[in-house]
Amino acid sequence: MASNLYTHQSENVAKTWVLMVLFFTVVIGIGWAISWIFDNPGLLIIAAIFAVVMNITSYWFSDKIVVRMAGAKPAADSEYPDLHNLVENLAITAGLPKPKIYIINDPAPNAFATGRNAEHAVVAVTTGLLAMMERTELEGVIAHELSHIGNKDMLVSTVAVVLVGFVTIVSDFALRGVLFGGGDRENRNHPLVAIIAVAFIVLAPIVASLLQLAVSRKREFLADASGALLTRYPEGLANALRKIASYGAPLRRANNATAHLYISNPFGARALKSGLAKLFMTHPPVEERIRALLGA
Secondary structure: OHHHHHHHHHHHHHHHHHHHHHHHHHHHHHHHHHHHHOOOOHHHHHHHHHHHHHHHHHHHHHHHHHHHHHOOEEOOOOOOHHHHHHHHHHHHHHOOOOOEEEEEOOOOOOEEEEOOOHHHOEEEEEHHHHHHOOHHHHHHHHHHHHHHHHOOHHHHHHHHHHHHHHHHHHHHHHHHHHHOOOOOHHHHOOHHHHHHHHHHHHHHHHHHHHHHHHOOHHHHHHHHHHHHHHHOOHHHHHHHHHHHHHOOOOOOOOOOOOHHHEOOOOOOHHHHOOHHHHHOOOOOOHHHHHHHHHOO
């Protein structure tokens, strides 16, 4: 297992660099499409600068961006002493610095970890999770999130949130400009290139979302296994996953960009009934995760 963990950590660092390069490429492609349609080469330069700035921003400030998107607030030590004690004990066991702890005021049970490294890590839990879980179950959830920190899952996952979100925004602005009469008429007389340019703008957010999905599913199984090793009680996490899956309602601030960060799909069990939803699942089915944990 140890060799698998170290291999996974190295893979995640490599995936982060690949994600940043692909993001740069996609934004440059959108910039080319826009500059060609509007016959303005300066837009390509702006796109290149934008891509560089967003790569830096996604690395250094992604945790703050994600926490704000989730509506999370710092958990005061005086108000949540048991939670702070539990997180600190598990962090010591895992050989990690104690992460910052945040609370999301939401009855849906869920949790996530974010941050660029272990020294700048954040663990956020919902009030619903604290209300619903017994101590062993809460330990299982926190151990799972700490495992994401130890496995360096957070870096690639959190960077993906920011980059995918901004690719979608840029593509949307570009598409609106094209649809509402923007662009150079002479360039519009080259239908094949125009089709390629518009197709690139339309497909860019889909490609970005697929990249996001590619880094999401495998890491959950490994975090489950790592968390079970940390607590030495896999039943705790398995029971927690059952309870979380049984809660059908979504998080109030469920967001496609951050969905893959949570321990379970934040849109709730009801959102997974359609075949199309299952195709784009950010998490493995809970039943498979429980079987893997219990060796059933």
